[in-house]
Amino acid sequence: MIRRLAIFFVALLASLPVPAAAERVRDLGQFQSVRSNQLTGYGIVVGLDGSGDDNFAYLTQAMRGVSGRLGLQLPPGVNPALKNAAAVIITAELPAFAKPGQRIDVTVSTMGKAKSLRGGALVMTPLYGADGQIYAMAQGNLAVGGLGVSGKDGSKLTVNVPTVGRIADGATVEQAVTSNFDFSEVLRWNLYYADFLTISRVRDAINGAYPGMAQVEDGVTLALMLPPGANTRAEIMARIEMLEINPAERAAKVVINSRTGTIVISSAVRLAPAAISHGSLVVRIDENPMVVQPAPFSRGRTALEPNSTISASQQDNVVSRIGPGASLAEVVDALNALGASPADLVAILEGLKQAGSLTAELVII
Template sequence: MVIRSLYLLGLALAFALPQTAHAERVRDLGAFQGVRSNQLTGYGIVVGLNGTGDDSLEYLTQAMRGVSGRVGVQLPAGVNPALKNAAAVMITADLPAFAKPGQRIDVTVSAIGKAKSLRGGSLILTPLYGADGQIYAMTQGNLAVGGLGISGADGSKLTVNVPTVGRIADGASVERAVATGFDSGDVLRWNLFQADFLTATRVRDAINQRWPGTAAIEDGVTLALRLPAGPDARGSMMAAIEMLDVSPAETPARVIVNSRTGTVVINSAVRLYPAAISHGKLTVQIDENPTVVQPAPFSRGTTAVQQDSTLSATEDGRHVALFKPGASLAKVVDALNLLGVTPSDLVAILEALKQAGALKAEMVVI
């Protein structure tokens, strides 16, 4: 057990110590502008449900009238059919870059009404629209639902996962391609996932070292690349650029605090100026031990309760931690573990260090 504890302690300190910068591929640091996926949405009807649908909701009835009209069936005016076996749904999908007509993509189907479950349902042919209002795909098929919902005659219910959301693998057929523009124009822009001038500079230098005069910085995110014309030559050069190795800049010093869960994350760039921390916890305990007092035999006394209170106060964690200049994350963790702080106490200590000017890091509360 001692060896295992020492191993875990060493492993934790290894992660806590500042890590030297390591090379990453350009494709992991950013992406070419325009070469991205596009979101598609649609409104449709799922049929074939076993009594778990939306019943006679107005928007479902209108949708069913439209669907039946497309197949030549006209519902009588003023008649609202009971639709317990159908449900109104929203369909969402991502159209990958360079997707061509005829290719298949996955879709997610979600109930928007009072449907209890989509299990066993089939989606009727539905168009999927882009942000410009154009149809980019058509979808239909049987749903795969991972959730389950059941109910008893007495009103009891049991739900496992989410039965009102399902997926159709390869359920949509692409009908229109999205122009990316990667093969047109003299300049193609490449964007970092996170703004950083030093990382942008290193990417520019790595590209220009192999292809002089190709890359220029526009801002902390964007590089302008002068690539050869033609999709074949340009695509080959883009592939080569993405595989270049670059050492990114060290991330800014940040302390991330999740106010809902109490999670505190400190990255390896956090440093401390000279500071001393004393953290204690005062505990006051009151014990009540009432005693029943009986009167003497044959006396006129009455039974009474005599109060007996015991008060005590203890103060735990009377340690003082001293940080020397430039203390690293490993020292911070060791000292705070010595103080025996909880996550909420840790947040209070870090805020106090920040106010004192000893903590050189950005505090982010999420």
């Protein structure tokens, strides 16, 4: 009942009339050349308190490489027990225009059977981009929010995820990513979500400030003819990002989470004339076994005799009629009048979609 009321109030708030608010261009999309890049690397975390990978083959091979770089050669055929070390994957995001010497955060995750990274330190590890080049070097002590402990009898207790850690400012940028924003003839700006009306309004706003500068390439991309030079372009790009427009209304969607029963209905959803009937059947089975005692001086045994009671009840069907072009508020009122549970609402909305009465995209996750 509480969940149903919560869904009702969320949908009701979404249905209230909201004046069209202007949004900044920078909140609707971004320039194509101004983007972050993903980095990844493979390394070793040492200093663990017996929670490492032990004889994990990849860890042994990596430890040989680390020892070799430090001038220590392990004897051939020797596979050391490495309970205090773990093989890890390091991931990071290189921000746009990051320069050598700047520091970025890194995330460290185990890839073997290590139980915890708490108390460990990452050995210096190169981080590679998609082109295979080294863009940063990572090293440092891990901050782990999880905790994992176990007893000798096999019992275990795990809080959060102890196999993933983070190092704030744990990597130093060694190479900058080349950007062409200051010399390319055409600079492109991309919407986060494709919409022809919104992209047209952004074009008109830019051309209003800088006549003839913007042209639409498709439902996402604008081509901007900017004068060369980083100083001039940066000033124009800053002004473009602060322009305000009224974006187009989002497409009509009904999003259903079938696992939790959560339903989100956008304000653009409309219904064609329809009638909905809903009723629920409740079947209840009570088991009340009876103890049967044997007769006096007999050789019988005390036994349990099954005693089942079956009852069924059905709520009266309620029919709700929805008029043509019903708004979100009317849809919510009609569904709430039926007294349907979240699971029932999913079935009702699917039925409306199949009947052709629901003018919206039905998304089930």
